[in-house]
Amino acid sequence: MLEAAQFVATLGSSVFAGAALYINLVENPARMSLDTPAAFAHWAPSYRRATLMQAPLAIVAFLAAVTSWLLGARFAWLIAASLIGAVVPFTFIVIMPTNKSLLARGRDVGSPETRALLERWGRLHAVRTILSLLAAVLMLLAAAAGPIHAQAVGFTVTPLLRTTLSGDATKEVIVASGQFEPDGTTGRHTHPGDEYATVLEGTLEILVAGQAPRRVTAGEAYHNARDVIHETRNVGEVVARVVSTLVVEKGRPLIEPADGSG
16 A cells, blocks of 8 residues: 555656656747747647646645655655645646736737746746656655665563553553664554653654654653554664553554555
8 A cells, every 4th residue: 555655656746747847848948939929829728738637646646645654654755745735736826827817818919918928937837847856856765765664673672561451351561671772773563552651761763654753862751552653763872771661452462563665
């Protein structure tokens, strides 16, 4: 599911960017080399046809990129989604008034004003080109960066207590200490219950699917909800230590590795 969403987002943004770049570098300069009535006559049907292709591409790419982030991909996917998604409101708020002026009934298509509007449209369209190119490049870089860690690296766990939860024999309470070497990570995983942790030493970054990264330092605590994909990393230069309390279902693995896609 995650890989499919990333593929759709990258493909949609790349196709949009390629078409937009072609318009700015080839089609519009060729159009503006004509006299104004001919340039307008070319622009009107081209604009209508392009809208039918580019609007769905931008919307689909935006939704797919947001979905990728919600499924646990890197935060870069949400930034890329914002870039390609910005194309739509930019078109309606900034470019549409120019389009309406050009298509206004009774317009003198040979006037200097018409030519100025066509030139303005080309400059505004360049903004869409830049936004879509940035989105496509960011998605490609995020994909090329490789998967987020799916397995623990430089991280060790020491169980301290394991007991049945009072009043509910189907659950147990586990208290454990965790040690992170510099650059150590738990890897992407879930728990069959809630985790409550306190940082004793160091600085950690918590990566939770669908949320922005957050940092916690010594003396601060954090919570990871049941079955939510998350990863904890040591982003400091010294060893980091935590104590975690988990209330989990009996009979299920305490740590369940998650898909490690980027």
